[in-house]
Amino acid sequence: MTTTAQCRSAKSTSANKTHLPGHPTSAFVPDLKAAFVDAKVGGIPTYRLTDGHGKLIEGVQEDSLKLGKEEAVRMYRTMLLLPTLDVILYASQRQGRVSFWMTSTGEEASIVGSAAALSDTDEVFAQYREFGVLLWRGYTVDNVMDQVFGTCDDPGRARQMPVHFGSAKHHFHTISSPLATQIPQAAGAAYALKRTPGRENDVVVCYFGEGAASEGDAHAGMNIAATLRCPVLFIVRNNGFAISTPAAEQYMGDGIASRGPGYGMPAIRVDGNDALAVRAAVSEARTRAIKEQRPMLIECMTYRVGHHSTSDDSSAYRSASAVENWKKVDNPLHRMASYLRDRAWWDDAMEEETKKAFRNEVVRAMGVAEKKKRPNLSSLFEDTWTKVPPILQDQRAELARLVDLYGKSEEWAKELPKYEDAGKDLEQWNRKKA
Numbered sequence: 001m002t003t004t005a006q007c008r009s010a011k012s013t014s015a016n017k018t019h020l021p022g023h024p025t026s027a028f029v030p031d032l033k034a035a036f037v038d039a040k041v042g043g044i045p046t047y048r049l050t051d052g053h054g055k056l057i058e059g060v061q062e063d064s065l066k067l068g069k070e071e072a073v074r075m076y077r078t079m080l081l082l083p084t085l086d087v088i089l090y091a092s093q094r095q096g097r098v099s100f101w102m103t104s105t106g107e108e109a110s111i112v113g114s115a116a117a118l119s120d121t122d123e124v125f126a127q128y129r130e131f132g133v134l135l136w137r138g139y140t141v142d143n144v145m146d147q148v149f150g151t152c153d154d155p156g157r158a159r160q161m162p163v164h165f166g167s168a169k170h171h172f173h174t175i176s177s178p179l180a181t182q183i184p185q186a187a188g189a190a191y192a193l194k195r196t197p198g199r200e201n202d203v204v205v206c207y208f209g210e211g212a213a214s215e216g217d218a219h220a221g222m223n224i225a226a227t228l229r230c231p232v233l234f235i236v237r238n239n240g241f242a243i244s245t246p247a248a249e250q251y252m253g254d255g256i257a258s259r260g261p262g263y264g265m266p267a268i269r270v271d272g273n274d275a276l277a278v279r280a281a282v283s284e285a286r287t288r289a290i291k292e293q294r295p296m297l298i299e300c301m302t303y304r305v306g307h308h309s310t311s312d313d314s315s316a317y318r319s320a321s322a323v324e325n326w327k328k329v330d331n332p333l334h335r336m337a338s339y340l341r342d343r344a345w346w347d348d349a350m351e352e353e354t355k356k357a358f359r360n361e362v363v364r365a366m367g368v369a370e371k372k373k374r375p376n377l378s379s380l381f382e383d384t385w386t387k388v389p390p391i392l393q394d395q396r397a398e399l400a401r402l403v404d405l406y407g408k409s410e411e412w413a414k415e416l417p418k419y420e421d422a423g424k425d426l427e428q429w430n431r432k433k434a
Contacts (some may be wrong), residue, residue, distance in 0.1 A: 044257050046301060047281055052330050054338030065276060069345045075116050076273055076346065078110040079352060082132050083333070084358040085141070086306065088366065089148065089162075092312040097370070100162045104129040106305030108334035110237050112136060113278030114300070118205060118285060123189055124172045125182040125206045128309075129237070133207075137170045140267075141361050145369035152420050157375045157383070180212040183221030184235070187295075190230035194293060203289050204232040205214045207253035210299075211242025213256050225295040226263040230288050232295045233285050235264075237272065239304035244317050260297040272300030275334040276339070305328065376420040378401070378429075393429075394418055400426035 030033050035218040049060050086103040093101045107129055115136035117123075119140075124133055131144070145151075147165055150158030156166055156174065166174025174180065186206035193199050212218060213236060222381055225232050236256045240247050253259070261268025266288065270281040279298055285296035303326050307314045314323070334387065340346035381388055381396045388396070405421040406412045 001296050006370065031268075032372055033160040043258035044254050044267075044269050044271045046271055047277055048274045049277040050335055050339060052335065052337040054342070065280070067276065067279070068276065070304045071116065071342070072340060073345055075112050076333075076340055078132060079112045079333055079336060080137050080354055081141075081358050082108050082219055082364055083136060084355065085144065087193065088359070090306075090364065097366075099400050100310055101148075102128045102163045102309045103306035104132060106238055106303045106327070106332070108237075108240055110272040110278055110300040110302050113275035114205075114282045115205075116275075117279045117282035119173055119202060119286075120343045121199075121202050122191065122286075123186075123202065123204045125172075125186040125189065125204065126165075126172065126175050127179075127182065127208045127212060130324070131163070131316040133164050134165055134167060134170055135146065136174050137172070139165075139170055141169060141173075143146075143167070144366065145365040146372070149366075149372070150374055152375050153372060154375070157379050158374045175331035180208060180217040180221075182206055183208060183212070183215075183217050183226065185221075186232050187221045187225035187228070187236075190225060190232035190295070191228050194229075194231055201290060202231075203286055204230070204264060206232055206237060206325065207235050207237065208255055209242060210236055210238040210240075210247060210250065211245065213301075214224070214250055215258070222259070222263045222265070222295065222297070226265045226268040229294045231289040232252055233282065233289060234295060234297045235282065236297070237302055238299055239272075239302050241304050241308070242319070244312065244314070246317065252270075253314050255296060255299055255301075263295075263297075265295045265297055267297040267299070269299045269301060272302030272304055273330050273335060274333060275336050288352075302332075343344075363380050374419045376421055376425045378421075378425045395429045396414035396426070399431055400428075400430040404430050404432070 019225060039203075042416050049056060049065070051057055058118045058163065079155035082104050086101075086105050088097060090103060092098045115133040118133075120137050124130070126133065128368055131139070134143075144165075146154040147156060147160070147223050148162040150162075160166070160174065161177065164175040166172060173182070173185070187203050190204035193204055195355070206221070208218070222234060224230075227235070238247065238256060242250060247255075254267060257267040257269040266285075268285065271277050281298055285298055288294075289296050303316075305327055308347075337346060337351070377399065378396070381392050385392070403412070403416070403426050403427055407416060407423055
């Protein structure tokens with residue numbers, strides 16, 4: 001039987017604690033000043049394994065990295081391929097050969113380091129700059145060029161802007177232009193994943209920038225992932241500038257990692273220019289996401305060296321000297337190369353040979369893609385519906401009529417041969433002839 005003393009003790013304990021869901025130990029306090037919480041006090045630490053010169057920092061043991069020569073060299077080679085593609089395709093856009101490009105210069109460690117920590121069957125929802133994850137998974141330079149030039153061999157059938165990659169084979173969901181839409185999509189995919197037999201050891205990975213974290217979709221996605229305990233890794237590339245707004249003007253909180261506890265998910269901030277630290281952080285977060293069946297937030301602190309895209313001129317919001325200084329002070333490529341050189345896994349000859357080989361490969365693949373035909377015109381109306389609806393049937397018939405009417409004119413006769421079947425695939429849909 002419960003005694004009066006026990007009842008008083010229970011009431012006293014209950015009266016001193018709040019009933020907030022998830023926070024049963026939050027105590028009541030009468031001190032107004034003590035009741036205010038300032039998350040900026042102390043700040044969130046940043047996890048790193050190497051210094052700015054690629055040297056292991058004090059206290060880090062070599063064995064703890066669990067990284068061998070083969071994987072380390074592969075990471076660096078993939079990191080080197082990114083700027084090769086960036087330089088050539090950026091210049092190609094300026095020449096009018098491609099319509100658009102976005103570089104990943106300065107963020108190579110965050111992209112490749114995280115890719116190295118994932119399983120090839122983890123589902124990836126990317127933003128714009130993470131196609132290095134695809135390269136890590138075996139996506140070829142020819143695949144890149146097919147997408148950028150919109151060739152007949154592009155799995156997306158030239159329906160997307162350049163850089164908007166997607167590959168079911170590589171578990172890489174197609175990138176979309178609207179900012180942050182991938183975040184709630186990733187939460188939903190992770191919820192489906194945890195309910196799919198045979199996928200218990202996979203996670204969903206969602207990349208986005210600190211600018212996208214200001215979108216409403218970021219709140220919706222992270223909140224639903226936390227409440228439904230979805231195994232998803234939210235990897236934020238905090239590169240300092242969003243599209244054109246410095247981080248200091250975007251938010252006053254302690255970065256993006258500080259938002260994790262608010263959603264009830266573990267968070268870690270990592271030196272995004274330290275490929276080894278990123279790899280270790282993502283690997284641990286992935287393990288915990290699977291074991292605990294809950295989301296993880298990883299903030300990679302890095303720096304966007306390039307313009308936001310070929311449509312941007314970053315000199316409007318930062319000085320060229322600041323960019324050049326950052327490239328010298330904290331360059332992710334130099335840090336990884338130094339780490340390899342210290343172990344005799346890399347040298348100058350390998351560096352030059354690799355850069356030359358990559359450049360030749362990119363130029364070759366570009367030349368091949370430029371000569372390929374575009375998908376046939378009928379493909380415009382395919383793949384979305386099992387049975388083409390009447391409204392699309394009408395549009396297809398109208399295009400067939402126009403090709404028949406103007407196909408031999410100078411301008412049309414010049415353009416049609418660039419497509420597979422040169423427009424003849426539409427003849428069967430021309431109602432006038434039928």
